[in-house]
Amino acid sequence: MRVYSSFWLGICQRAVTTRKASLALGLVAGLSAALANTSAFARPVTDMGGTVVQVPDAPSAIADLWFAHNESLVMLGAASKIKVTAENPKDRPWLFKIAPALLQAKTGVRPNTADPEDLLNRKIDLVFVSDQGQAETLRHKGLTVLNAHYVTWPDMLRSLDMTAQALGTPYARDTGALYRKSMENTLQFIQERLAPLDAAQRPRVLHIAKLTPLQVDGTDTLIDSWITTAGGRNAATVTGNHRPTTFEQIAAWNPDFIILDPSSGAPDATSPLRTLKAFQDGKWAVSPQGVFAWDRYGFEELLQIQWAAKQLHPSLFQDVNMTQKVQDFYKTFFNYTLSADDAARILAAQPPA
Template sequence: MLSGRRLFFLSCLSICVAGTVAARAEEKRVVRDMTGAEATVPAHPERIADLWFAHNEVLAMLGAANRIVVTADRPSGQPWLFRLNPALSKARFVMPGSASPEALLADGVDLVFVSAGLTQAGPLRAAGLSVLDMTFQDVQGLLKSVALTADVLNDPVARERAAEYRSELEAELDCFRKTLSSLKEDQKPRVLHVMSLSPLMIDGADTIIDQWIRYAGGRNAAASVSGGKKPVTMEQIQAWDPDVIIVQGGLPLPRPETAPAGWSGLRAVRQGRVLANPAGAFPWDRYGSEFLLQLRWAGMQLHPDLFGHYDLKGEMKAFYRTYFGSDVSDEDISRILTGQPPA
């Protein structure tokens, strides 16, 4: 049996620990989200609701997948994200825009990440939740989002990974600028990025897709259109007649019997330059942290004479080990590169 003194000591220790945990939970600080809005957030957030598909990958990259208790992602939509981060399977799924403030509070959520185009922050803030809008449209926004997330997580691992990611991406962008500096405009292939085949939707200017096309030495065939996920007609695509067509990661390439009418007559189709974009923890070609790999892949596709030396498979292994703490096999790499889910 424990002595009275021992029981008294354990009781005091328990009270002290509980008090420390409670005090830690009550610590707050003020930050500005991606829109510039001020938000009061926990100094050490532990139970996070992430209601933007792309941002779940950022949290996972920074080592915080185990803090996500509510997510907009699910295994059927982002199978590699869940494969690389098994802890995410414990989170409750909710569709963006339909998240109930009462349910989030019942989940014990202490921080919510949203994208304004999917979930309005106002009602959640009105319910007393700490909310950060993480929306961005370009590479600088991506880097700012990663840095802000690491700062809010207030964790040394997150800060270290965010700093390393910024350094690596900025060095890569500089390398691409220097390598392509002597390239004339007519030496850059015209690239069309197809977001959906049915209905036909493309990504135009003022998007991160437009940026990686240009950074990789291409010209966006749809540069006259502003914004992403824009509906178009086949007649418009025929007028553009791109040199290269890149179909969003995770979508199957059209077969002759399933292709839209007029597809087979396009220059890129005739010349065999229709490419399926890789898809990993998130589609590489959209608003995720695998932008770094997307840039390297796109450079190899558009200018193999300049970027064919990349050991992309080796770099993929290093990327997922460094930023996700996961080892991927050769089979995994092959499946990611072809936009397939895990075996």
């Protein structure tokens, strides 16, 4: 009888132990599932304004309300996720040609015209803007928003890293890292070629943003950065983008070389600008335009610095084949094959044929 009782006592003790273990395993499994679910739902990303934002682990419906940033998303493999965009096919034909998925998006939506209710109804789970105030306004309406704004080389790369982190895919991460490395290599190459030049050998360059009304880009801009990187000096003694000016002021600056924004076009034959020495000597050019205007705030800046260096110092960069550079860039970063004619049209700031 004592043996019989001991036997059942052992059984009961093992049952209790097993149940405790089962409960413990259940708690661990539940906790793991909860943590996994939290991870799938959101993760922290610090935007360019310094705000830590909980973004979806795999955003599937994006509104990109900053013109320049759409190129970044396309480059990082997220074109099909853009459901609302500030861009439109008329202004950016190359963008919509290489990323036809954008034709399915709602186009031409700016931050100041975006309807939060419409974005919510479209189930937009991530929004990109270029202004901290706009970011806060849309956040207060219940949207997940990242400020992607940048005005310098380092911040441009940091914004790219932030975007790749927000997308959360290996492709975005790897492509962002490849772009960063390509930029570092290109900057080093250009700096080594320009190293022997002193200040007097670096032309004074004026970048005209707009002809009517007359506007130029000054210091503390990305434009100023690529002028300096390409071996020039900014002739404009003003600060910021799109600064209003006069022909008399430009004549006083008397730039050695003039580069025009592709949206401005070239001055007509009767324009007083044509009397400037730079125009008279043929020392001027219209900046190229592809997916985005190379001279502004898009990621074709990598091409712009090479193009500008060749414009300003043709003898030092005679071996740089810009047609091939454009084709290689589009294949590498947009997974798109350009013909030589396509590349030539981009270099001439012309739309697709």
